[in-house]
Amino acid sequence: MKILSAKVIVTCPGRNFVTLKIETDQGIYGIGDATLNGRELAVKSYLEDHIIPCLIGRDASRIEDTWQYLYRGGYWRRGPVTMTAIAAVDMALWDIKGKAANLPVYQLLGGKSRDAVMVYGHANGRDHAEALDAVGHYIDMGYKAIRVQSGVPGLDKAYGVGKGNMYYEPADKGLPDEEIWDTPLYLRHTPDLFEKVRVKYGSDHHLLHDCHHRLKPIEAAQLGKSLEQFKLFWMEDATPAENQEAFRLIRQHTTTPLAVGEIMSSIWDCKDLIQNQLIDYIRTTVVHAGGITHLRRIADLASLYQVHTGCHGATDLSPVSMAAALNFNMWVPNFGIQEYMRHTPETDAVFPHGYHFDKGYLMLPDAPGLGVDIDEAAALKFPYERAYLPTCRLRDGTVWNW
Ligand SMILES: O=C(O)[C@@H](O)[C@@H](O)[C@H](O)[C@H](O)CO
Numbered sequence: 467m468k469i470l471s472a473k474v475i476v477t478c479p480g481r482n483f484v485t486l487k488i489e490t491d492q493g494i495y496g497i498g499d500a501t502l503n504g505r506e507l508a509v510k511s512y513l514e515d516h517i518i519p520c521l522i523g524r525d526a527s528r529i530e531d532t533w534q535y536l537y538r539g540g541y542w543r544r545g546p547v548t549m550t551a552i553a554a555v556d557m558a559l560w561d562i563k564g565k566a567a568n569l570p571v572y573q574l575l576g577g578k579s580r581d582a583v584m585v586y587g588h589a590n591g592r593d594h595a596e597a598l599d600a601v602g603h604y605i606d607m608g609y610k611a612i613r614v615q616s617g618v619p620g621l622d623k624a625y626g627v628g629k630g631n632m633y634y635e636p637a638d639k640g641l642p643d644e645e646i647w648d649t650p651l652y653l654r655h656t657p658d659l660f661e662k663v664r665v666k667y668g669s670d671h672h673l674l675h676d677c678h679h680r681l682k683p684i685e686a687a688q689l690g691k692s693l694e695q696f697k698l699f700w701m702e703d704a705t706p707a708e709n710q711e712a713f714r715l716i717r718q719h720t721t722t723p724l725a726v727g728e729i730m731s732s733i734w735d736c737k738d739l740i741q742n743q744l745i746d747y748i749r750t751t752v753v754h755a756g757g758i759t760h761l762r763r764i765a766d767l768a769s770l771y772q773v774h775t776g777c778h779g780a781t782d783l784s785p786v787s788m789a790a791a792l793n794f795n796m797w798v799p800n801f802g803i804q805e806y807m808r809h810t811p812e813t814d815a816v817f818p819h820g821y822h823f824d825k826g827y828l829m830l831p832d833a834p835g836l837g838v839d840i841d842e843a844a845a846l847k848f849p850y851e852r853a854y855l856p857t858c859r860l861r862d863g864t865v866w867n868w
């Protein structure tokens with residue numbers, strides 16, 4: 467089966483998504499997500515200008531060989547743009563292989579390790595009272611695991627606090643927004659938030675929290691310690707992980723489980739974290755870490771060290787990524803949890819899919835390939851709109867991590 471053509475579809479049904487569609491000479495096509503939030507067109511160009519010309523005529527069944535060819539052949543290894551582009555090709559080829567075999571992709575990986583995929587949803591509010599209500603709402607919807615984020619008194623904006631209840635979307639149209647950040651204020655108010663949640667709702671639910679790279683290692687250690695009594699499922703991105711060793715300091719001080727990895731693009735970015743058992747959950751995703759082929763390699767390394775998966779699943783990962791992640795999650799032996807932020811109805815209409823939420827889990831009905839499609843006519847109705855993630859500054863004007 468040969469690759470006949472490939473094209474990139476950019477659509478903005480509320481937010482931007484980049485999708486690669488590969489067509490074969492047997493009439494079977496596959497799709498892959500290539501969305502890199504705020505840098506979408508760089509991946510589009512990488513695919514159109516540099517990868518697609520090399521794909522035409524290649525054997526679509528040679529997924530591993532194509533992965534190695536694009537990774538080694540590009541000479542310039544790793545990095546989010548490269549790895550997202552490779553991921554899109556990889557997902558599309560797995561989709562094609564599944565359709566050709568008339569099997570869901572998880573069957574090709576080795577079959578089901580579980581019946582359903584536990585997910586966590588995002589409860590957030592401008593203050594603790596609103597966040598508490600949101601937690602109640604998620605419990606009512608049947609979630610077993612809930613990420614809790616709240617605004618901080620004294621700060622205009624805080625990471626993770628949505629404009630609506632269900633559709634949290636950090637990227638804004640136009641040029642990047644600027645937010646002010648104050649770590650001492652945040653550290654003062656966060657343990658209190660979790661105390662209120664436990665007092666009001668008890669201990670039956672998994673609670674998660676995302677620090678979004680804002681703390682210094684010793685501050686992260688302090689927060690982890692003060693949250694220990696509330697038994698979090700995880701504390702995420704406590705400090706930037708470019709220096710993987712930084713997590714040793716946090717680890718030495720707290721038993722709060724640690725999760726890292728949504729911005730990592732390869733096994734090399736997380737290998738020290740995993741091999742030194744400095745984290746409990748690895749959050750690399752199909753779309754930003756080289757597709758199913760590379761994510762499987764990361765998960766296998768992680769399994770040797772009892773590190774479990776917790777794939778990133780924010781709204782900037784399209785339903786194509788979610789379908790690929792679910793196939794991966796059904797198989798991966800060291801599964802931990804999957805993040806699930808619901809897409810808007812417009813997005814769901816552009817990307818028809820069979821997966822659905824049921825009592826805290828995502829269910830993946832059997833369908834050949836990834837089990838997701840793109841409605842190109844619908845996609846065409848939503849042209850690209852420039853949008854960026856916000857940026858961050860400390861009170862004195864210093865640029866900080868958003
Ligand atoms: O855990 C998460 O879901 C995040 O950290 C995201 O909201 C992240 O900020 C976005 O995916 C960035 O594009």
Ligand SMILES: [Mg+2]
Nearest residue numbers: 676702703728
């Ligand atoms: Mg995160």
